[in-house]
Structures are given as structure tokens and as C-alpha cells.
Amino acid sequence: MAHCIFCKIIEGEIPCHKVYEDDRTLAFHDINPKAPMHVVVIPKKHIANIMQASEDAQLLKDMACAVTEVAKALGVQDSGFRTVTNTGEGGGQSVDHFHFHVLAGKTFGEDFG
Ligand code: 5GP
Numbered sequence: 001m002a003h004c005i006f007c008k009i010i011e012g013e014i015p016c017h018k019v020y021e022d023d024r025t026l027a028f029h030d031i032n033p034k035a036p037m038h039v040v041v042i043p044k045k046h047i048a049n050i051m052q053a054s055e056d057a058q059l060l061k062d063m064a065c066a067v068t069e070v071a072k073a074l075g076v077q078d079s080g081f082r083t084v085t086n087t088g089e090g091g092g093q094s095v096d097h098f099h100f101h102v103l104a105g106k107t108f109g110e111d112f113g
């Protein structure tokens, strides 16, 4: 049984509102949205953060493709959206399973908080 909360979502132990799924990625609505639309995109392979993905070109391509599919599903591929990945405590990462946040439905400014 998986210990990581996102691995539990992949395995169906925790339900989610799915936006996109393929063999290697899953995307679902964030439980605590920070924008009118807020989707989390994860690889099905457990890795902790973007640094651990640096030698996995396939995984990074899969994640980019999944973000693109999410943008299309949300209808924001032309209007635009923000993609964020937090790393470590200082970066505000609370789940140690690499993920992209896809934030949309408002116009973002230059401030990254
Ligand atoms: P981080 O803080 O690691 O960058 O992002 C983790 C995100 O996962 C947070 O935005 C948080 O709201 C979301 N999250 C944590 N647990 C769950 C859950 O069980 N279901 C869903 N849908 N989102 C979750």
C-alpha cells in the first residue's frame, strides 16, 4: 500500500476529480484551489521533485504533454495559464511527489508570492 498521498490517488485509494489521465500521468482538481481553476498534474512514477526528474527526458515530456491536455480540457490553451512546481520546504512543497500546478481562470501578474 502506498504511503504517498498522490500515489494513493493514482492507486484509487483516495478519490479525485480527474481532468486528464494517460499511461504515465494523471491530472486532477486541487482540493484547496488557489485560483478559479487549479489542477495538479503528476507522473504515475513516484519521484520527489523536479531535480529527480532532471535525467528523465521521457517523464518531462509526458508532463508537458499532460499540462497541454489539461489546458485544452480547461479551455485556456489560448487565453493562458500559470504552471508552477514547488520544491522542498523553502519552495512551499507539501506533497513530496513531483507535480505541476496548472492555475487558470484569472489574469496573473508579475508577482510570484
Ligand atoms: P504543494 O504544496 O506540494 O506544491 O502542492 C500540493 C497540492 O496538493 C496542494 O495544493 C494541496 O491542496 C493538494 N492536495 C493535497 N492533498 C490532496 C488530496 O487529497 N486531493 C487533492 N485533490 N489535492 C490535494
Ligand code: ZN
Pocket: 004, 005, 006, 007, 008, 046, 047, 096, 097
Ligand atoms: Zn507518490
